[in-house]
Amino acid sequence: MKEKFRHAKTKVGEKSFNKIVKAGKILFAKSGYHSTSINDIIAKANVAVGTYYIYFNSKLALYHYLLDEYQEKIREAAREATQGLTTRREIEREGLKAFIMYAMKEPLAYKVIWESLFVNQDLFIDYYSRFSKSYIENLKKFKTEVREDIDLETVSFILMGIANFVGLQILFKDNPHEKDVDFVVNESMKLLDRGLFK
Amino acid sequence: MKEKFRHAKTKVGEKSFNKIVKAGKILFAKSGYHSTSINDIIAKANVAVGTYYIYFNSKLALYHYLLDEYQEKIREAAREATQGLTTRREIEREGLKAFIMYAMKEPLAYKVIWESLFVNQDLFIDYYSRFSKSYIENLKKFKTEVREDIDLETVSFILMGIANFVGLQILFKDNPHEKDVDFVVNESMKLLDRGLFK
DNA sequence: CCTGAATATGAATTAATGTTCATATTTCAC
DNA sequence: GTGAAATATGAACATTAATTCATATTCAGG
Known part of the structure; x- marks a missing residue:
């Protein structure tokens, strides 16, 4: 270390x-x-x-520190946005929205995390592996709502992929607003409603 | 230059x-x-x-040379894998598989596109915007197969997100094989079958 | 105030690396 | 075969950057 x-x-x-x-x-x-x-x-x-x-x-130590801090902040934003919600669908929706809103507010965090793939591949793998594992645990708690015939690890990467790339879609816009976020979150949920939930 | x-x-x-x-x-x-x-x-x-x-x-010169070569190869792999296919579902499946297989065989090609966000942000945006536009055009040709109540731009980013992150899932494995690719492609299609296609 | 611990400083060290260049060797068209 | 162009070589150069360390200063509890 x-x-x-x-x-x-x-x-x-x-x-x-x-x-x-x-x-x-x-x-x-x-x-x-x-x-x-x-x-x-x-x-x-x-x-x-x-x-x-x-x-x-070391130089890497500071980068590592920032990565951890951002990860914590993102988790926190998602936690706050979803607390009190009871259905997995609502949790997924608000979690997705919170993630994109955070990326909009702190594009730096977004960039730093992506860059870790080239700074230190282990950091990057560790980051997303951890995210995936916690996603899987959370999905397991909603067996009555989530389809049981899809591998949860794959689901977790699919959901991270959607969040990240739909986030990109927003970030590409000139002057993104919350209504843009609401729109893409809505559209994404249409796919998940039939594809992921029972 | x-x-x-x-x-x-x-x-x-x-x-x-x-x-x-x-x-x-x-x-x-x-x-x-x-x-x-x-x-x-x-x-x-x-x-x-x-x-x-x-x-x-220069050192960068070699990197750029490789970039250009890989970009061409990626296009070629996707074209070859989907030519002759008639249903959008099969095109989506084989395109997804071809992308991940290529990323497995040539991880540099994969990394390079992500890295462009830090080398030249405009290049990155341009790459994905163009990809999205061509995706939209292709999806429009299959109105009978693809749900018409979801925004196609969002769909295009969702599909790119799934491909990229499910690709990551494979790359994280120690010794990935084609059967691993088949597995995650299968699982992903389960979601798309209900979520994206009619 | 005293004093040990914590903090601050920046010149010096160490190491790596991209690039150049003068010179030697090889290739190949004629 | 000849010679000009192409190719090969690696020591030398120039620059940059991460890290260390001896020394000075400041802090905070007693």
Whole structure:
């Protein structure tokens, strides 16, 4: 494990930590992982090189940290959007919408996750494998609603594929709005209504 | 334009050119663009550095050359796999299978398209927008088979999403085989049979 | 205030790598 | 066979970038 970070133990340290994280978010999103140097990061964060290495022990470590944070945020957005809902159909709909809305608000997160395939393939595989597994567990809880004759792992990748690419469809638009999201979510649900649900 | 290559003018030169191309394919596919060095390439190709620069005037030049070659091959694979087929369902099935099989055989081709989001975002958008448009045109020809109550643009992105992510599912496996492809294609078609087709 | 721990600093180190070039060898059309 | 063009070679160059470390400063509990 080379991609480790270290929490600050002081208010001052925390400030430096946060400055580094913020700079990393902006720069990785703008220029990508390989084109962003530690130098760029510390310059933007207004911090010395040594300070960087107090909190992150490599360049990859910061990237890894951001990936985890974004994953958590996406999960959180989905959780909030679906809490209280009882039918799998409604959960799927609102989860899909929450994902696309998040991608619209934070296209950087979206980009960073996709890029991980080229930064570190293991990170990428790990990210989507974890997502798939949690998807499968959740789908299992709704046996009465979800078709039982389709492999759930495949279903999980299909649903991730739909979310990601329908998300792209929105991101390609010039000035996307919530109504655009509602539209594609609606259309997607038409397919899932007959194809996925009983 | 820095990404230029130069055809050999001799049998001997052609041999060197091909050795470089072959080495590039293997190494870029295994480690990705940034993690592969010119040194790695010439070592694998068994060629001197100077020889590399006779045929390609930069590292990017080789990558671009491979990109163009793969793009052509992808089109060809899809065309071959679906020619002669008459029902939209069969075209969709065989097109999906051909795409994943190709991605399995040439993972670089697959990676490269995703990577273009970070190399040149316009290229990426252009690629998928064009794909979507041609998908829509083709779907329109099968009004008797395809549901008419779903927006075709959304359908096109859904289908691209399924292909790409179910493809991922296969690529994540340790030693994927054709039977794995058949399996996920089958499962995907179950969803489309009820969800997309009449 | 004292003091050990935490944090900050940036020059120096180390390593990698893309590219050039002067020179040597080979090819092939004539 | 000849010679000009094509090809081959790899040491040298130039640049960039990640990481380390000795030293200085600041923090926070007692």
